[in-house]
Amino acid sequence: MNRASASKTAAGRFFEDFRVGETIRHATPRTLGGGDASLYSALYGMRFAPQSAETFARAIGYPTSPIDDLLAFHVVFGKTVPDVSLNAIANLGYADCRFLRPVYPGDTLSSVSEVIGLKENSNRQSGVVYVRSRGFNQRDEAVLDYVRWVMVRKRDPDAPAPEAKVPKLPEAVAAADLGSACPPTNRAGFDGALSGSPYRFEDYAVGERIDHVDGVTVEEAEHMIATRLYQNTAKVHFNQHSEGQGRFGRRLIYGGHVISLARALSFNGLANAFHIAAINGGRHVAPLFAGDTVFAWSEIVATAALPERSDVGALRVRTIATKNRPCADFPLRQGEGYEPSIVLDLDYWALAPRQP
């Protein structure tokens, strides 16, 4: 009887259960609607104009307000958790994340992952799994594509190790690969009074640093509601009974929640960077817990014109988020490592309208 039940309950894959080249179709597809957009907005306080107002979206070339890029990312990501990272020890990183098509209310997202790399750790207790995950809409069009790698436990340390394969990943998405999720944009329709800023692509300089000023304190109810909205089931976010006995004694906040908090804060200084076209990489430097207050600052790392597009340009932004420490002095390094308040080091491409 217990065996029967064990077989019906998803135990998640262990390291030795993955094969390079294998494709995993994930449960559960999810239709995103206006209700999800409202809740996402209320959880983070997003103010980017195209996502907030249908009128603004239409004025610049969208058929209606798109679903926030990161909401789509979190939903696609969440589906991969039960198959990929239920037995993960750590999320090590992501790379080469490209937003390929806009997602609109009414679209249904599903996720498929391909195992593209495996490398057992020397202690033979675990290994690193590399997957390329893709999000599709109801027309089977890819809307999102990214690589992540996680350290996953082995069920049996004596299980034979597969041949190590580590995929070669780009340090950043090439500018030529950006922009397919952004429709042709009517620069003249981009009203800076309504969007909250007069600054356009050309107004940002490489090396420029922006303190996003504001801080936001996180509550347990908020990050759990958000993480469930994404149908992300990782137990470290929800189960105080087990986490209370764990390493931190607390529920760990989903890293994607921190990314969305930092993105919302970045409005103050980057209001017209309305679309995330790609995430080059992200590092969760330290855990965040309920009660912490998140601050953020950004640096413009690069700027790039897009091929054959005169409407928008790409800003490569590095956003650093801290906990319980304002960022007026742009904290980053301390000795060999990160300044200790830092929780997130995120590298992404955002699109902003060019000058008319």
Add this chain to the structure above:
Amino acid sequence: MNRASASKTAAGRFFEDFRVGETIRHATPRTLGGGDASLYSALYGMRFAPQSAETFARAIGYPTSPIDDLLAFHVVFGKTVPDVSLNAIANLGYADCRFLRPVYPGDTLSSVSEVIGLKENSNRQSGVVYVRSRGFNQRDEAVLDYVRWVMVRKRDPDAPAPEAKVPKLPEAVAAADLGSACPPTNRAGFDGALSGSPYRFEDYAVGERIDHVDGVTVEEAEHMIATRLYQNTAKVHFNQHSEGQGRFGRRLIYGGHVISLARALSFNGLANAFHIAAINGGRHVAPLFAGDTVFAWSEIVATAALPERSDVGALRVRTIATKNRPCADFPLRQGEGYEPSIVLDLDYWALAPRQP
């Protein structure tokens, strides 16, 4: 002046205000939309595929994603509170709850109750009121029908007792009465990779026990947001000022919140049991409070074919939910009573697709 105000404020009915055979139309009708479905999903982390994805719903025969059965239940139930249980001492139980028609986004639900039994307690301070409550949609079609009984205070202990009448209630809804809220289901369209499980009706055996593994910690903000979503006004859930001076010193979590938490946890093991067709009975064995972590396990109590339906079969499921205690060893009895961590003992019929 005070009398005028007292007359305008709903004080709720006392035991002697109920008459057997009386019909009570409840306020406030409520249109359920996609926003309610999103919020419900985010509060519990529901992952049942037809409710999550319009594409999946259509592939199996629904015109669109139905509103979660328990969301409809809570909304119908919530309306009855101001008239039936504002002066209740305890919710004693429910029975014979049948889901009669699917509820879709845009439907407006209203509730009507009929008093079907009354029995004064021997101490003459209170009595038990039995009501059959029905939920209707905007076409006056019944979508839900259930009996509950509550212990209600008397305004005046000396008020004469009505003749005792205790309705005869079925121990369980008959299999022949199940399924009218489930449209003809295309078994071939029920994609196990997307739904999260390959197991169908025939794969479950009577006596099988399933540990749902995961635990979820409840926060005050979550259960209050949920209970207000249902327009349930029972003050024990919301008012710390009065509850802090009460029996538990804390706000009590709405029993229906516990049922939805257990249902969401049950996805891990019962992913394809996509529709609750009936609730045979439910017992809130102990109160749940914010900060507690809920776990659950289920037993398949019976299985039943449905008359003239080859598409779906019915699983009679008993789900036990605990607080702050994992369920790997299926806690149930201790001595004469329940194992002390148990908060819910729920008996319901769920439908699952048959093998193609």
Add this chain to the structure above:
Amino acid sequence: MNRASASKTAAGRFFEDFRVGETIRHATPRTLGGGDASLYSALYGMRFAPQSAETFARAIGYPTSPIDDLLAFHVVFGKTVPDVSLNAIANLGYADCRFLRPVYPGDTLSSVSEVIGLKENSNRQSGVVYVRSRGFNQRDEAVLDYVRWVMVRKRDPDAPAPEAKVPKLPEAVAAADLGSACPPTNRAGFDGALSGSPYRFEDYAVGERIDHVDGVTVEEAEHMIATRLYQNTAKVHFNQHSEGQGRFGRRLIYGGHVISLARALSFNGLANAFHIAAINGGRHVAPLFAGDTVFAWSEIVATAALPERSDVGALRVRTIATKNRPCADFPLRQGEGYEPSIVLDLDYWALAPRQP
């Protein structure tokens, strides 16, 4: 570099940055949908029938359920914060707030403010700014119009003071100016069983006091989710890191959250006062913090027929909200000031159906 970033980050206006007669167009427009209405309902537990049920709304003359008046108010108000009150020391009051047109799901709201008064304080550290703010829908029709005044810091105490101008504000909105946001109402279709009360306009007497009985405890997650839903960015509501070092040691709850809580509580006694036609004035007497339990009572201050309308009448209501103190004895004055538990003193006009 720091200068560049400082220039891109909105620092908010200081007292000397305002000019009488100046018009400020605010970011960010916001499309309100069913998801916002659901979330608003779940945050406060609103039960007014036209806003809750499309069927009820249509039966009385609306084309569909309108967006709650206060949700529209909060959204229009929220947009003014970054431009008007980011450097405010205190919100001093509002007046002459008229609801001009109904707002429906799908409408996009934007805000424009005109500076109508300025008066430097005698200490020259700050001054009072009076603005008339208007909310517009996507057809540029005004939906809402109100005056508020705030005390704003000076950047430089030595900056020259403008000529003092204090606008003359009405003590209350005239009855003749009420009702344009309320369509012709079918009194016969106003079903008192569904709306929750048989009492209509004529049933309320001037001087009548109503204890709204119930209390609701507020959580940090709730008021922050609500305030972000309104895209209100005032940092005192969100940043425990800075507020912990401030005057109260805690995050301050947005005054509008208190108004919505009081309005929701007022359903018990004022269920048929379904539309707020105007807010004559509001005073946040004391701050509210998470963990506090809010109670409320109301007095009917005046009643008024509306010109050429026999369908609805206007009740001028004064609602007093308290924290951690039930209102059965209608607390109001103590010595020269307010009874110390009082947090809100609100004066508004609500419409209720007349007798058929």
